[in-house]
Each structure stands twice: as structure tokens, then as C-alpha cells.
Amino acid sequence: MGPRRIVCLTEEPTETLYLLGEQDRIVGISGFTVRPTEARRDKPKVSAFTSAKVDKILALKPDLAIGFSDIQADIAQALIKAGVEVWISNHRSVEGILEYIRRLGAMVGVADKADKLAATLERGLDETREASALLLRRPRVYFEEWDEPMISGIRWVSELVGIAGGDDVLPGRAVQSLARDRIIADAQEVIDTAPDIIIGSWCGKRFRPEQVAARPGWENVPAVRDGQLYEVKSPLILQPGPAALTDGLAELRRIIHGWAVR
Template structure:
């Protein structure tokens, strides 16, 4: 087999490649790829066209301004891509806000003068799509995905097969200002972890949400998991939510059942760590004396 030279332009794909045992074949990454730690030394092939720092509302407004002007949110370093001479470029067509779009990658690859890498595009909507993407990546790279997928499914089965005394009603919030409920695979993760998902639909893009709708759902548990935010950024976003006049009406708030999660490292990376995300939710919904993810992946507000 010819030498593999893989450029991954989305964090979940980087983690899939690493989980398949091919981390040493990665030669380039996106500006957001940070796991496993070994990839942080790789050349960076993308950059944002906006300032990613600020409040939820400020970031939202910057994204909207770019989209309304028909401008790209990210840019590809074509010169870097040319120098890396990849055999494969892995990207996504799931969300143009989260990473470079498939069309942008296709345009960039078409401009390369000395090689023509294979483009692998991921577009998962549900957990089953994520597992199928792992199979497709593995097949394109000439390895067997079965051991990895079997191990991931075994861990999910542990969560799903537990007996729970109750199933709390859960609201997962993917953006805080404006409000957005978590869709796609997150409702499945909630159900696997022993909760009852109240907002957002499996396999559907995350929907915008009004405060009136959140109050009407009145969740027993609320998990804030803003896309792209780590725990510190989520803490700041939560402080803005607390100021809303409807905040105190929520059952989860009154019962001190509001939790912050690292949405960047877990729920918004459709790869192997979605299993970690299910396990993390298990810890929140059904506390045990020992926590694996507490303090690192989640904390109580």
C-alpha cells in the first residue's frame, strides 16, 4: 500500500483516524483539531475568518454577518495543503458554521498542482451515521473498523442496559444566546443515558428555541453544552442566561439540577467521544460515588 498522508479538517475526523490506529499517518489538521495531544504539533491548514472569542451573542452576530454577506466562516491554507501532499483529505458537509464546507475543500483540492488527494466527506445526523462514517474512513484508509466499533458499542450497552429508578426530563442547550436546543445525535445520547429528551429531534439540525418554549418544557435537568465552548466559556455563557427573567421559573433551576458540559470536547464531535458523552450524561442523571468526567467534562452550576 502507498504511504498514507492524511489531512483532517475537522476534530471528529482527526479522532476517528487516531482511534483507528493511524495517528502517525496524519500530516495536517484544522485549527480546531486538538486531540489526541500528538496532533497539536501538526501543520494547521485552516483558520477562522472571525474572532471566535466573546459572548454567545457576539459570536452569533459575527457568524450571521458573514453568512448574510455570503462570505466563508473559515479559510483553507492552500499553500500549506500543497506542501503536505496528502493522499486523503477528510472534511464534513454537516455544518458550515462548525468547519470548512465540502465545497470549499473541493475548490481547494482542485487548485492543487502536483497531486489529487481523495476527499472523504462526513455528514452524520444520528449515531448510526457516525458509526457508518467510521467504517467509510477505515475502508478508504485500508484498515478494519470492527474492533473499534465493537468496543464503542460495548460501552454504550453498559449505559443503555442499566436499570434506572427514574428517567428525568432533560433539556440540552447547544447555544445560549440566542437559545438553541441540541438535535442530531444528542437526543439519542440522552435516552441511552437514562433520560427523557424534551427538546430537539433525533436526526434533525439543532433548532432555535424561545424562552417560553423552554419554560413550557420545564425540564427536571438542564445541561448547557454550547457548541465549540469549553467549561470556562460555558460558565460565562451561563451567567448571561441567569440574568433572564424566566430563569427562576425553571424546575431544573429551582432544584439545582443545571449542569455545564464541555460541548467542544464531547457532544459536538461526532466521533468516538460521543460514547464518552453518553457516559458523561449517565454521571449527571444518575450520580455515583465515583465520577470519571466530573470537573473535567462537566460540573454543576
Template sequence: MKLIAHTASNTEIVCALGLGHTLIGVDADSDYPPAVVEHLPKLGRDLAFDAEAVAALQPDLVLTSLTVPGHERVVADLRATGIPVYVADPVSLSDIYADIRAIAEHLDAAQAGESLIASMQAAMPPCAGDPAVRIGIEWWPKPAIVATGRSWINDVLQLAGASNPWAQRAEKSAPITPEEAIAAAPDAMVISWCGVNEANYRVDKVLNRPGWEAVPAVAAQRVYPITEAHLGRPGPRLVEGYRRLREIIEHIRAEDPQSVPRNSS
């Protein structure tokens, strides 16, 4: 099997299945695990994936996704090559597990897929009690774009013992105004900016954002960085994002126990 992976999450799923040796090319944003990906041909960035370069490598299967706005064009270009394509489009943890299962089956590794799913579930046990702490996940700073209702983020937050203040919105993600941030009243904000190295995350961009002074997370200076690799990629390393969220939630509860529990929305 000769495999090409477009999107970091698909690359990481293949490698977590123990099948990194089947990869013959990846997108330029696939950076993990480095021992596998650093020597592979890079076929363009996430939204500029080169379908002609993919076809030249003659893979048996291309793994792609619709997780980022603009991927529709990439998927169409890949399908036009006539090469078999698997398209992931998860909006929940269950969807992510289904994609892992499907990818594993495509690679004749069904048992490895079930083992990976079981290990992820074991690493993200549900936190007891009502998810009363409200945590917003910010994908981009200007304009402020947050995870909304059609996102696996809601499931990860719920397991960790929190809730997404924008979970009732229908989109996968959406820009928000200062007024919407105040009305949602997140207890904390997590910055997980897509395509930006965590070392370059700037907490002060949120703390000093005009109009956000009355947002509880800003007033209490509860703004935390978590790399997008651990929250924004629908794959095995979500367990690391879950662990970081648990730490934040426990810190909030220890710092201000009177703030919870309360009715969550």
C-alpha cells in the same frame, strides 16, 4: 497514505484507529490527542480551513464534514482542489459508526474500525427503563441554541437513560425562545458550548437567563457543564459524554425520585 483531517472528530477517529502517523495536517481546532496534533501543521480554524494550504501539502485524502453550518463552503473549496475528499455528515450514532467504518476502509484498517466501533458500543450500554429524564443540550448561550431532532445527541441520551425535549424538531440544532424552553420543560440543561474551553463555561448564564425562571432545570438549579469535546464531536470520545450524562441522570433520580418515571415526549 498522507492524510489531512478537517474537524476535530475526524482527527480523533484517525488517531483512535492507531493511524495518527498518517496525518500531515489538521485544522486548528483539532486539539486531541495532543501528542499527535501539537506538532502538525494547522491549516486554519474549522470554518476558515485553507484549501490552498491543504493542496500544497499534496495529501492522498482529506477528511472533512458537514457537521457545522458553513462547512458546505469549506467542502466545496476542498473538492475544487481535485484532491480526494471524504465528507462525514452524521446525524445519528449509526451514522458515526458508518463514518468510522468508511474512514478505516479508506486507510486499509477495516479490522481496527470494527474494533473501535465495538469498544464504543460496549462503553455505552443502554440504560434499563424508560428514558423519562429530559435533558437539553445547549450548543451556544446567546441566543440559546440547542440540539434538536437530527443529532446523535438523541441516541446518546437515550442510551444513557434520558430524552431530548427538543427531539421532535426537524433541524440538527435550533435557537429557542424562553417560551419554548418553558414548554419543553427540561429536567436539566447541559451546556456544551462549541469552540469554548470548558473552564470558561458559565452555568450562571443559563440560571440567570431572562425568561427562564420557570424552566424546571433552572428552578431546580440543574445546569451542568460537559465539554463540547465529549458531546459535540461525533467520534470516539462520545463515550466520555455518555458517562457524564449517566452521572447527571443518576443524580437527578436520587435527588427527586418522584419526578420519574413519567411519559416522555
């Protein structure tokens, strides 16, 4: 039932299908996939995030390609023109991630398993919310997705910061779905929010806290002054799939709860 030969253009459909026990449907994955490790080992890599090997994808004879966001519009167009059915999801919130899991499960004929997976993830979110509600103080958190230019965290990250017991210092930017609308042209915008914690997740490269601390005018930012700069690896938090709601949230909780009991 449902598509039998799926190409996953990003990591989250791959991780989700493995968690649902439907990994045999996957015939190709993104080269950026790191979860689960067996997918990276066993499945052909046919795409990056903004580009794809269309001929290699077509050779796999997929009956569905799954991608994410407007950034993959050109890949989707090329595949559609070649006769491949394409699903591009565009979810940007925690609730959207849960609904994505349910929809993907329904598409491959395992709606019940997908509902159970989503329910398990929701219970994990609720447990962290309850634990965070017991904190005596909530830190102000600046989450940075990229450094040059500075880009603040997307909506699901902002929501997870809140669930983990912190307050995103730039919630107005978080609701902007496009990265270009989260570019911080003037660093003073962050300085003025006086974050207690700075978390970096520079997609594709290692976060350098010493570089952030050395930015002009940042020496009096509470997070810099107190040495509260941390990295959460991008595969754990910047993919809108199960990892963000599990390992990504766990990292945020560790950092924020650690600050709260200092």
C-alpha cells in the same frame, strides 16, 4: 494501502485514525483539535471549522482531505478545484458515528480494526443503556449548543441523552440536521417543557449557568429552581466521533444518574 497523506479538517477523523493506529497518515489537522493531545502537539494546524489555509494544505501534498457537513462545503470546493480528493461526511446520529468509523477504517485499509473499534464502542453504549434502564425515574433534559441565539442539541446528542437515561425535551428539533433549524426563537418553548436538567455545551466558549438561570421567566424551570445546570465540554460531545460515544456519554451518564438518585 489507501491514502497515505491525509488532512483532517475536523477532529473526529484525527481521533479515529489515532485509535486505529494510523496516525502516521495524518499530515495536517484542524486548529480546533484537542483529542488526542499528541495530535495537537505533533501535527500542523491548517484549518478552522469554516475556513482553511488552502495554500498550506496544498503544500502538504495530501492525497485525501476529510471534513464534516455542509458547513465545510466552501473548503471542500476550494480543495477539489485544486485537485485534492475530498470526503465530506454528513452523519448526524449515533449509528452514523459507528458507520463513519467503519467507513474511514475501510478507506485506509484497516477495516478489521475499525470493526473492532466500532464493536467496542457499541458495547459501551449497551452497558450504559442497561444501567440506565435500572433508574427509577428519567429526567427531562434540555441540551443547549449555543446561547445567542439559543440552539438545541443535535441528533446524536439527543440520542446519547436517551442512552444515558434522560429524555430530550426537544426531540423534534434534534432531528433537524442544520443548526439554523434548531434555533429557538421563543424561550417559552423551553420553559414550557419544564426540563429537570439543563446541559450546556457552548462550542468554543465556557457555559455560564448563572446567565441561563437569569433569563427572564426561567426562575421556575425545575432545573433552575433545583440548581441542575451543568456543562459538558464541547470537544467531548459536539464532535461526531469516538469522544461523543465515550467521554461525552460518560459525562451525560454522570449528570443524569446523579439526578436520578438525588
